Amino acid sequence: MKVFLTGGTGFIGGEVARQLRARGDEVACLVRSPGKAAKLTELGCELVAGDLGDESAIRNGMHGCDAVVHAAAMYEVGIPAKQRPAMWEANVVGTERVMKAALAEKVPRIVYVSTVGIFGNTREQVVDESYRNPETGFTSYYEETKLEAHKAVQRLIDDEGLPAIIVQPGGVYGPGDTSQVADLLEQFFAGRLPLLPFPELGLCMSHVEDIAGGILLGLDRGRLGETYVISGPATTMREAIETVAKVSGRKAPKRALPTGLMKVMIPFGPVVGKVMGQPPNLREIISSADGVTFWATYEKAERELGYAPRGMEEGLRQTLEADDRFPTPIA
Numbered sequence: 001m002k003v004f005l006t007g008g009t010g011f012i013g014g015e016v017a018r019q020l021r022a023r024g025d026e027v028a029c030l031v032r033s034p035g036k037a038a039k040l041t042e043l044g045c046e047l048v049a050g051d052l053g054d055e056s057a058i059r060n061g062m063h064g065c066d067a068v069v070h071a072a073a074m075y076e077v078g079i080p081a082k083q084r085p086a087m088w089e090a091n092v093v094g095t096e097r098v099m100k101a102a103l104a105e106k107v108p109r110i111v112y113v114s115t116v117g118i119f120g121n122t123r124e125q126v127v128d129e130s131y132r133n134p135e136t137g138f139t140s141y142y143e144e145t146k147l148e149a150h151k152a153v154q155r156l157i158d159d160e161g162l163p164a165i166i167v168q169p170g171g172v173y174g175p176g177d178t179s180q181v182a183d184l185l186e187q188f189f190a191g192r193l194p195l196l197p198f199p200e201l202g203l204c205m206s207h208v209e210d211i212a213g214g215i216l217l218g219l220d221r222g223r224l225g226e227t228y229v230i231s232g233p234a235t236t237m238r239e240a241i242e243t244v245a246k247v248s249g250r251k252a253p254k255r256a257l258p259t260g261l262m263k264v265m266i267p268f269g270p271v272v273g274k275v276m277g278q279p280p281n282l283r284e285i286i287s288s289a290d291g292v293t294f295w296a297t298y299e300k301a302e303r304e305l306g307y308a309p310r311g312m313e314e315g316l317r318q319t320l321e322a323d324d325r326f327p328t329p330i331a
Contacts, residue, residue, distance in 0.1 A: 069219065199238035206309055
């Protein structure tokens with residue numbers, strides 16, 4: 001099989017490329033800068049120079065392919081308003097461009113990588129694929145753009161027969177992660193996390209290998225037109241940090257960082273963010289984490305695709321073992 005992949009230089013997309021190549025598939029990766037795609041070159045991927053705004057490059061890269069995996073997206077919570085147009089262009093317009101190009105090139109099978117985040121705040125409920133975001137207020141602009149992109153793909157499925165499967169990963173972690181999750185772990189191991197921010201933030205944490213594996217299961221076994229959550233077990237930020245502490249032999253912070261204190265600092269968000277290594281829009285960071293749960297069940301993917309993610313303790317132990325930034329886990 002030959003697969004056209006977007007987002008191959010990203011955390012999840014890079015693992016998708018690795019797993020595709022490991023099983024012998026040909027992979028053509030859309031990359032903005034081929035010179036910065038050394039890992040993909042080492043894997044033996046074909047590099048297609050271009051970005052999500054380049055329809056010609058996208059169609060040329062897809063030509064003759066058996067499948068498309070669209071994993072590229074701009075992900076960050078807490079961006080300033082001036083970055084919103086770029087996020088909309090990447091997440092919404094870029095997704096529509098890739099899907100329409102796949103239709104034009106008559107690619108027979110497409111996987112679109114959405115997110116559990118499109119459900120918004122599930123308010124302590126563990127929801128499934130049938131849940132619809134009430135859209136009464138988004139937790140972040142990322143949520144808003146990914147929801148709009150998700151709906152655009154669904155419209156193309158319904159109205160134009162787009163032969164697509166949608167997968168929805170939850171939160172991701174693993175070796176080589178550069179997200180805010182990894183930043184939090186680095187702060188914890190450096191002893192700079194005396195107070196835990198947003199301990200009750202509800203997440204479904206998934207090891208990157210499991211998410212990539214779930215994407216491939218969707219590609220191979222998913223029913224066209226269907227959506228599958230490929231998350232991990234529902235947990236909280238407190239439980240995640242306590243698990244990290246357990247496998248590393250450290251002590252987890254017992255006290256929470258008061259949200260009221262963070263709200264007072266909102267006007268100083270750019271300065272606070274720079275000091276803490278976080279994005280500048282503190283208001284959005286709070287709205288996406290304070291009293292929020294992003295919980296969804298992967299039961300459908302388990303039943304129909306054979307998806308079976310590892311437990312969080314196992315996954316975090318493997319992450320510490322494989323990532324030189326973190327201490328070796330205790331036996």
